[in-house]
Amino acid sequence: MIRIVSDSSSLYSKKDGQAKGIEIAPLAVTINSNTYKEYEDIHTEKFIEIINEGHIPASSQPSIGEVLEIYSKYPEDEIINISMADGLSGTYNSACMAKNMDENPGRIHVINSQTLCGPQKYLVDLAVVLAQNGIEVKEIVTEINETVENSKSFLIPNDFDYLVRGGRLSPLAGKIGGLIKLVPVMTLAEDKKSLVKFTTKRTFKKAIQKICETMLEDNVDSNCKIYISHACKEELAEEAKNIILGHIENADIEVKLLGPAFTTQGGPGCVAIQYIRKHEALK
Known part of the structure; x- marks a missing residue:
């Protein structure tokens, strides 16, 4: 078997x-001196509550x-x-x-x-x-x-501090970005081993529109599965979904809640946009 x-x-x-x-x-995630297995000992909503109390999280495999x-x-x-x-x-x-x-x-x-x-x-x-x-x-x-090989991922963090803490953005760039209220978009590097800057936009809507441009260049259509995952920001996920549907007819989109471990990296309120071309067995 x-x-x-x-x-x-x-x-x-x-x-x-x-x-x-x-x-x-x-x-696993560690916060406020306690370690939890995600989905088992703690869920995203409670995890974000503890973060909002001022505690800094960490994650482990x-x-x-x-x-x-x-x-x-x-x-x-x-x-x-x-x-x-x-x-x-x-x-x-x-x-x-x-x-x-x-x-x-x-x-x-x-x-x-x-x-x-x-x-x-x-x-x-x-x-x-x-x-x-x-x-x-x-x-x-x-x-x-x-x-x-036919997948791509984008991350829109809600807070530059999480990217800086994770070593994915310099402290100076993070401070400047936070001051001028830019919306950063990260993507997986070509070697798929790290997150790198994709673009920065003035608004969330413009950030999603830029991602849509890449989707169209990649010929994303109904033969692709699109995932919009969020860290307790369902309204942003739905906004992203509507923008994508306006660009890609009959897009197959699934909205998911991110787990605590990913929330540790992207921060509360982050949104991930990902897509993968469907295999015949799952069409």
């Missing part, structure tokens, strides 16, 4: 994953032991672990190290999704469907790796 494993960056909680036969290793424990539950099965992008977190390395500690590492296939959140969820769902359709492990791995 083929088992599908991922981490909670895929927007799956452990419980929701189990309902679909997926094993999820939750990321699942431990090697936690991942190894998942592998060990299925000693006779082949396992595909679809991990959060290497470089954005140590999650991929933990998954690989746990594989090397397993008694039969050859049965475990760790995939660097080169993405996170919406597109990562899509890849996990795709792996589940392909496995259910009787596709062999090597072919599933190939299909996942080919599908991820």
